[in-house]
Amino acid sequence: MRAVWFAEPGRIETREVPDPQVVDPTDVVVDILFTGICGSDLWTYRGLVPHGEGGIGHEFIGRVRQVGRDVGTLRPGDTVIAPFLFSDGECEECRRGLQPLCASSGIWGKDWDGAQAQAIRVPHADATLVALPWEDIDTDLARRLIPLCDVFATGTHGAALAGVGSGDTVVVVGDGAVGISAAMAAARAGAARVLLLGDRPDRLKVAEGAGAETLRVSRDESPVEAVRDLLGGRLPDRVIECVGMQGAFDAALDVVRPAGTVGFVGVPHGVGPIPPARIFGRQIRVAGGVAPARHYLPGLIDDVVNGRLDPSPLVDRVYGLDEAAAGYAAMDDGSILKAVLRTS
Structure with missing residues (x-):
């Protein structure tokens, strides 16, 4: 089979590698779409x-090809989605919905x-994969x-x-795909006002299209006064930091109102x-951590099924698997926000 291969920093290849096989009785093999x-x-x-x-890589949708003898919820031919x-x-920890804290957890590609x-x-296929209600997955889906x-x-x-709830004013720090997702999620949680901070005009447009207000700020400047002015003299109740760099973390702590929360x-x-x-x-209350995507997936899928959620604006280019290097280069230089690879 073909697989994307990390050769060295800045160099992505596509190579022939051995086909996977079921090894443990709780395994399945998925043909990735x-x-x-x-x-x-x-x-x-x-x-x-x-x-x-x-x-490399940790996001996929596919179709079950082969199942181990102890797999109970999946059958060959099922269409599935995986958390990262x-x-x-x-x-x-899994029963608490905190799958990243599971001692047996691991990230694809790492x-x-x-x-x-x-x-x-x-x-751990039964616990990891989520069956999808669609038999066929096209590019739009x-x-x-x-x-x-x-x-x-x-x-x-x-x-x-961040504890976002009804009526909150929320600031999101970061204009990448996670930041725009956080702005959408804050609105879905009932926030009255969502303001996203970033420095790329094209990404700010995507956030605006998703319903967020935006403020263009450079990574080297404090956003506090600009945010205060835009919010009528106040600071936000909740802040969501979505970058992971020192400047973004400082901005999140500085811009939240007293007794507010930073996630x-x-x-x-x-x-x-x-x-x-x-x-x-x-x-200030501060909380952070790796997302338990498996915990959220069933509800998010249901919202896609019923038309309450459409995160497709986050994906602006679909490449073939053999074009992976071009996808990486385009994301690296900022010309696209997020790429998807079609494997067939």
């Missing part, structure tokens, strides 16, 4: 996160084979579903961590410790 390139894959592509040569990590579904491929072996694997689930988690889902890269006095004096 569509797979996504995530913004977090760019950390690897840029050499900022260590990654050995090999498969697998988990066993049996431990206390702890397992990469999902930017024509097929993949899925462990894939653009609505692939964001649910990671970026939209992560944005939804950011809104939950952060940007994976921290080079972010320093938070001095306790910085949050103590203003009584």
Whole structure:
């Protein structure tokens, strides 16, 4: 089969690799139909996160080909979607809906084979995969579903961590796919006003199309006064940080109102410790963590089915699997927001 291969920073190839097979009785093999390139894959592509040569990618939709003898909920031919990590579904953390804390969890393309491929072996299949109600997945439907694997689930988690509720004023820091997803999730949670901060006009337009207000700010300037002016002299109740860099984290802590809440889902890269006095004096609550995408997937799928959710504007280009290098390059230079790869 063909698979995207991380050769070295800045170099993505497509190679022939062995077909996966069922190994453990709880495994299934999935023929992948569509797979996504995530913004977090760019950390690897840029050499900022260590990654050995090999498969990459963690977002996919596919069709079950083969099932292990202990798999109870899936059959060959089922169309499925995967969260960005697998988990066993049996431990206390999984039962609490905190699958990233499962001792058996792992991320595709990091702890397992990469999902930017024509097929993949899925462990703990009953607990990990979610069956889809569609037999056939076309490109338009894939653009609505692939964001649910990671970026939209992560944005939804950011809104939950920030405690967004009815009537809140919310600021989202970051204009990537996760940030725009968080803005959409905040509105879905009942926020009265959602303001997204970013520095790329094309991405701000996508956020505006999704219903958010936007404010263009550079990464080197404090947004506090501009936000205060735009919000009529006040600061937001909730802030969702979706970048993971020091400047974004500082902006989130600075811009939230006293006794407000910051939820952060940007994976921290080079972010320093938070001095306790910085949050103590203003009584700021801070919560962050890896999104339990498997926990959110059933509800998000139901909303897509019933027309209440359409995250397809996050995906602006679909490439063939052999065009993966072009997709990475386009996301890296910012000319597109998110790419999906069609494997057939």
